[in-house]
Amino acid sequence: MSAYPPPPDVIAGRVAWIFGDDFDIDLVVGVANIKSYDPEHLRSVCMSAYDPGFADRVRPGDVIVGGRNFGYGHPHYPPMVALRNAGVAAIVAESFSPGFWRGETFNGMPLITIEGITDAVSVHDEITLDWRSATLRTADGTQIVGNPPNPRTVAIIEAGGSYELLLAEHAPAHA
Amino acid sequence: MGFTIAEKILGRTTGEPPVRAGENHAVRPDRMIAYDFPGYTDVMFRQMREDFGITELEDPSRYVVFIDHMLTKDDEREAQVHQVTRDWCEFYGIELHEAQGIGHQLTAELGLATPGDFLVHFDGHISGVGAFNALGWGIRKDLIEAWVSGQVYVDIPATTRFDLVGEFPEGVDSRDLVHTIIELVGADGCAHQVMEFGGPGARSMAVDHRQGLCGMAMFTGAVSAIFEPDDVSTAYARDVARHAFDPVYPDDDAVYAARHTIDLSTLVPRVVRPGSARVANTSTVAEMTGTPITRAFIGSCASGRIEDLRAAALVLDGQTVSPSVELNVVPTSKKVFAQAEEEGILDVLRNAGATIAMSSCDFCFGYQQPLQPDENCISTGVLNITGRMGSPDANIFMGSPYTVAASAITGTISGATK
Numbered sequence: 350m351s352a353y354p355p356p357p358d359v360i361a362g363r364v365a366w367i368f369g370d371d372f373d374i375d376l377v378v379g380v381a382n383i384k385s386y387d388p389e390h391l392r393s394v395c396m397s398a399y400d401p402g403f404a405d406r407v408r409p410g411d412v413i414v415g416g417r418n419f420g421y422g423h424p425h426y427p428p429m430v431a432l433r434n435a436g437v438a439a440i441v442a443e444s445f446s447p448g449f450w451r452g453e454t455f456n457g458m459p460l461i462t463i464e465g466i467t468d469a470v471s472v473h474d475e476i477t478l479d480w481r482s483a484t485l486r487t488a489d490g491t492q493i494v495g496n497p498p499n500p501r502t503v504a505i506i507e508a509g510g511s512y513e514l515l516l517a518e519h520a521p522a523h524a
Numbered sequence: 525m526g527f528t529i530a531e532k533i534l535g536r537t538t539g540e541p542p543v544r545a546g547e548n549h550a551v552r553p554d555r556m557i558a559y560d561f562p563g564y565t566d567v568m569f570r571q572m573r574e575d576f577g578i579t580e581l582e583d584p585s586r587y588v589v590f591i592d593h594m595l596t597k598d599d600e601r602e603a604q605v606h607q608v609t610r611d612w613c614e615f616y617g618i619e620l621h622e623a624q625g626i627g628h629q630l631t632a633e634l635g636l637a638t639p640g641d642f643l644v645h646f647d648g649h650i651s652g653v654g655a656f657n658a659l660g661w662g663i664r665k666d667l668i669e670a671w672v673s674g675q676v677y678v679d680i681p682a683t684t685r686f687d688l689v690g691e692f693p694e695g696v697d698s699r700d701l702v703h704t705i706i707e708l709v710g711a712d713g714c715a716h717q718v719m720e721f722g723g724p725g726a727r728s729m730a731v732d733h734r735q736g737l738c739g740m741a742m743f744t745g746a747v748s749a750i751f752e753p754d755d756v757s758t759a760y761a762r763d764v765a766r767h768a769f770d771p772v773y774p775d776d777d778a779v780y781a782a783r784h785t786i787d788l789s790t791l792v793p794r795v796v797r798p799g800s801a802r803v804a805n806t807s808t809v810a811e812m813t814g815t816p817i818t819r820a821f822i823g824s825c826a827s828g829r830i831e832d833l834r835a836a837a838l839v840l841d842g843q844t845v846s847p848s849v850e851l852n853v854v855p856t857s858k859k860v861f862a863q864a865e866e867e868g869i870l871d872v873l874r875n876a877g878a879t880i881a882m883s884s885c886d887f888c889f890g891y892q893q894p895l896q897p898d899e900n901c902i903s904t905g906v907l908n909i910t911g912r913m914g915s916p917d918a919n920i921f922m923g924s925p926y927t928v929a930a931s932a933i934t935g936t937i938s939g940a941t942k
Contacts, residue, residue, distance in 0.1 A: 371711055371802055373909075380910045418712035418745065422800055423909050447716050447747050448648060448664065455665045499548045501677045511666060512571075519672050520576045 353433055355509045356459055360438045360478040362410030364470050366396065366403070370416035374449055377428035384427070391431035407435045412478060415442035416467050419460075420449020429453055439478055441466050441485060441495075454502060457510030461485075463495030480506065526775020528683040529750050530718040533659045533772055537642050545682040545779070550675040555636055557645040558667060559590045559627045559885075560609035564646055568668045569612040576672050584617040587671070588636060590627030591620070595884045596892045625857025625883035628652045628739060628825040631660075633859055635764035639753045639771035644670050649825045649906060652739030654750035655731055656757050657771050659718070660738075661748050681747050682781040683718045684709070685774075688725025690789035695940040697835060698733035699827065699904065699924035701786070702740040703794040703806050708784065711802040715745030717781055720774060722752035725788045731760050732829035739826045740906065743801040793927050793939050798908055798919040805908075809927055809939040819901035820845075820932040821913075822925050823854030823881075824888040827904035832925040833864045837872040839929035839940045845877030846935035851928075852893065854881045878932070890914040902931045 375383050378394045385391055396403035413432065419442035439459040443466060450460055459480040463469075466485065470476065475488040481503055483495035498506070508514035527535070527542060535541030537551040558565050572578045581587060591609060594602045606622065613620040621630055628649050631637045637653035637660065644650070648662025663669075663676055670676040686705070706713075719741050721734070729737075734751050741749035751757060753771035761769060793809040822828060822836050833855060845851045853873055855861035861883055864870045870880050886892035888905040894914025895901055901913060901920050908920035923931070926940035 373800065375909070380916045383911075418715060421711055421745075421802070423907060423912075444712065444715060446712065447745055448662070448742065450716075451666065452664045499679065501548050511669060515669055515672060516575060 353457060353509060355457065355507050356438050356480060358479065358481070360410055360412065360459070360480060362408060362412055362438060362476065364414050364472050364474045364476060365407045365411035365437060366399065367414040367467060367470070367472055368416060368419065369467070371418045371421040372415050373422035374420045374424055374428045375422055378431050382427065383425045386427060386430070388430065388434050391427055392434050395431035395435050404435050407437065409436040410438050411436055412476065413437055413440045414466055414470055415440060417443045418446050419444070420446040420453070424449040424452050426452065426456070429456065429458065433458070439480055441478065443467060454505060455511040457506055457508070457513070459506050461495060461498070463493055465493065466495070469493050525779050526777040528718070528778045528780065529657070529720055529752070529772050529774050530659055530681055530683050530748070533640055533642050534678070534680055536640070543680045545680050547680045548677060549680060550677050551642065552675045553586065553644045553670055554641045555586055555588055555643045556667065556670045557588045557590070557627065557631060557636070557643055557650060559592050559647065560605060561593055562605055565589065566605070566608050568671060571668060572671060578672065581616050581618070582674060585619070586674070587616065587618040588631070589613055589618055589620050590630060591622040592625065592627045593885045593889070594891060595623055596882065596886045623884070625859065626825045626885055629735070629829070629856040629860070632656060632735065633764060633857060635761070635766045638761040638765045638767070638769035639758060640769055644676060648742045649739045651741040651746070651748040652735045652825060654738035654741070654748060655734030656761050657751055657753040659748055659750055662742070679716065681716055681718045683720045683778070684714045685720045685722070685780045685783045687723040687783065687785045688721060688788055689723055689785060690725050690787040691728045692788050692791065695926045696791045696793055697831070697924045697926065698729065698737040699922070700791050700794045701788065702737050702743070703796055703801065704786070704791055706743055706801055707803050707806045709744055711743065712745040717746050719744065719746045719749035720752070721749065722774070725786070726751055727754045727756070728788070730831045731756060732831035735829065736826045736832070793924060795902070795927060795937055796908060796922040798910070798921060800909055801922070809923065809937065812921070812937045813939065815900065815921070815937040817900045817902050817921070817931055817935060817937060818849060819895060819899055820849055820851040820928050821887055821901060821903040821905060822928050823852070823856065824905040825856065825885070826906045827925055828854050828856035828860065830860055830863055832904065833860070833869045833873070835925040836929040837869045839926055840876035840878065840933065841872050843876050843933050845932045848935045849932050851878040851932040852881055852887055853878045854887055855883050857883050887913070895920070902928050902937060904928055
């Protein structure tokens, strides 16, 4: 059973935050908290270095936007647990660091690559994201299209993560 | 158009070659390796049994586990972690090596990474086996997919080719080369790609230096790195191989994402400032000279091999480590330890004031003698993110064994003078 349900076909929310290039995911909770797996603690420190009100402001369906090489560094898992528990439904970035991409795709998080995204949106913009087609639409109807995930990655996200897909494929009792 | 080394090796594993960069394929690794770590191997073993009902492996020889972390406190927690690993490996008939050194090095020494092989691990530093013309890929938690199904889905990576010419000047090695490359291409310059090395400069490099270079591939965003085979790497492989092997060369008209030529003779010693290995943190030793340090470390899966220890001994011979500095040296494996002892290298280092520790991963991730707040460490470890080697309020600089040894003498970041 997945820790998080698969996302809806079209994710509707707001741009919760925009990061620049080479964003180190550890900074979401701070290095002092990267070994914590306590959901309440992670929620309390999530993004506090950027905006103390973030955890109260963010809503289910919101997305994080990043620049090039999002997730650079040592991609620990707890920072993304914090963002997920806060309601973040997807990350849209110019590009992703491979280790982060692999680790969070495993966890079923839609990581969508759309070139030019950081200049196309602002924090708090209302957006919809069709993650399968990598199509993001802003509140004024502007559409920006990136690189759609391949069929295997789509299957992983639809299953709620790689482990759930693996169970469906190799453990008939769980299918 | 021709194929890269990575396309050829991965193509072999699909059963339906050829494969091209950009395609998504299920690939079948020759070996699926792990070291025991809480939350990783213990969980994966339990999942295999309880969630997938696997009580017998189809081919146990493809599985290898190392006990190379958490070996130095000799406490109950360590004992429990490792007993779980021993029990599971016995249950499944998995090859297990305990306390023989760092697994990424043992993979080479034990003949588990011969030319043309494809290996996966959850840890990305398995890319060090590229020195032997083997492709090692750190697939993180997808290791469970490989363990359960025998295969793993990957996007076939594009390749950036590095043509190396010239030879390292005295006092310069592969650590200086990798940080020069990061400065050249950027922290994502080879993102999702494989770095392929060849040319006369590549052939001039000792195997140890090739391992150190390939093991750091992830800091350009690469998923792996690999050398063209040559007499040096093939001779090493022939000595340790368990099976016949088939070296893989790129085609002359292979398709590359980018191509760079680097003259090794032009390189200068480098130091990476604390925070990460990104371009903005990369400096020359000359720019950082004089920065005070309290700790120095030579070891890890990217260093601590015989060439690295020889370099340190060259600098420290007849010298004394500054009284304000603690220098710890960790030979990468027991075999390296024994060879360094036999060559008299460890006595040179001891006489200079270094402490020689058992071969393990424990210094590199701050488990053994963690850094205290406000300490400055210069290290040949793989990572200098905040908190990696202990206190989040300590600073980690990275450099070559020449630079670390020279800095240990003066107590400040210094270049090697001989």
